Amino acid sequence: ALVGRSKGVPIVVLAVLYQRSPSIILSLKEKNITKPTDLYGKRLGVRIKSTNYNQYLALAKKVNLNRSMIEEIPVDNGIPELLTGRIDALTNYFYGSLSATDLETLGYDVNEIFVEDYGIHVYSQSIITNEDMIKNNLDLVKRFIKATMRGWNYAKDNPEESVSIFLKYNPQINETKARMDFKKVLTLLESNVT
Numbered sequence: 454a455l456v457g458r459s460k461g462v463p464i465v466v467l468a469v470l471y472q473r474s475p476s477i478i479l480s481l482k483e484k485n486i487t488k489p490t491d492l493y494g495k496r497l498g499v500r501i502k503s504t505n506y507n508q509y510l511a512l513a514k515k516v517n518l519n520r521s522m523i524e525e526i527p528v529d530n531g532i533p534e535l536l537t538g539r540i541d542a543l544t545n546y547f548y549g550s551l552s553a554t555d556l557e558t559l560g561y562d563v564n565e566i567f568v569e570d571y572g573i574h575v576y577s578q579s580i581i582t583n584e585d586m587i588k589n590n591l592d593l594v595k596r597f598i599k600a601t602m603r604g605w606n607y608a609k610d611n612p613e614e615s616v617s618i619f620l621k622y623n624p625q626i627n628e629t630k631a632r633m634d635f636k637k638v639l640t641l642l643e644s645n646v647t
Contacts, residue, residue, distance in 0.1 A: 454581055463584040467598055470605065471577035471641040474569050476508040479553050480542035481535065482562035489518050489566060498528040498540035505544040508568045508575060515572050532556070548637040558630040577641065609639060 454466050478497070480486040486495065489512060499506050513520055528534050531543040532551050547553045553563050568575075580601060587594055608615040616635050620628055 454579060464581050465584060465587060466579045466581055467594065468580045468602070469576045470579060471638075472643055473641045474508060474567075474573065474575040474577050475546045475548060475637075475641055476505045476568045476573075476575070477545055477547045477553065478509065478512075478542050478566040478568075479535070479545040479547070479556075480564045481556075482564050484541050484564070486542050487564050487566065489513070489516050489571065492542060493519070493522040495541040496524045496526050496539070498531040498534050498543040499525050500529070500531065500544060501527050503544070504575075505546065508573055509544045511573045511575075512568045512571050536561075548634040552634075554630050554633045554637065557633060558627055605642070608635075609642065612636070612639065 454464055457464050478486070478489070478492070484495070486492060497509075499509065512518070526534075526540055528540065528543070530551055531540065531545065532555060534540045535543050535556075545552060547565050547567070553565055556563050580598065582594060612635060616628075616632050619635070620626060620631055623631070
């Protein structure tokens with residue numbers, strides 16, 4: 454949204470749902486990668502076009518990580534490469550599709566280095582519209598935000614019911630994974646950052 458706005462796209466962020474970034478550096482526990490410098494001498498899978506990669510770059514700069522000591526390997530998915538040992542770690546999200554939760558659901562123990570823990574405070578999931586929508590349909594915009602926030606508050610207060618409703622409309626999703634993902638998402642909704 455910021456990049457688009459800086460280029461003249463008339464978008465407006467109406468609300469930020471995730472107050473914390475879900476970006477992590479993911480590895481199997483056996484690799485013993487628990488802090489950024491543990492990546493030295495290792496192969497890191499990076500999704501060049503993802504926000505995870507940009508947050509990894511910010512992390513590297515923030516902690517003065519010597520990237521020349523890390524072999525950065527471009528990947529599309531990364532999970533298969535992690536499981537086969539082609540890479541030792543992966544820039545990723547800690548929930549959702551192709552994430553740490555997928556590995557945990559399959560019984561793998563993982564380590565997660567949260568960029569947030571190293572001072573990279575980036576808002577994540579947001580509700581976005583454009584200037585014309587606000588100008589021409591302000592009442593609709595206000596009602597949409599109010600309804601969305603009411604829905605999120607209900608979901609926080611009723612997590613079991615919320616996941617059950619989600620699974621009803623997404624039966625292809627693994628139930629254990631959905632429950633783990635939702636529990637993780639709830640940790641993103643509030644932040645101590647001021």
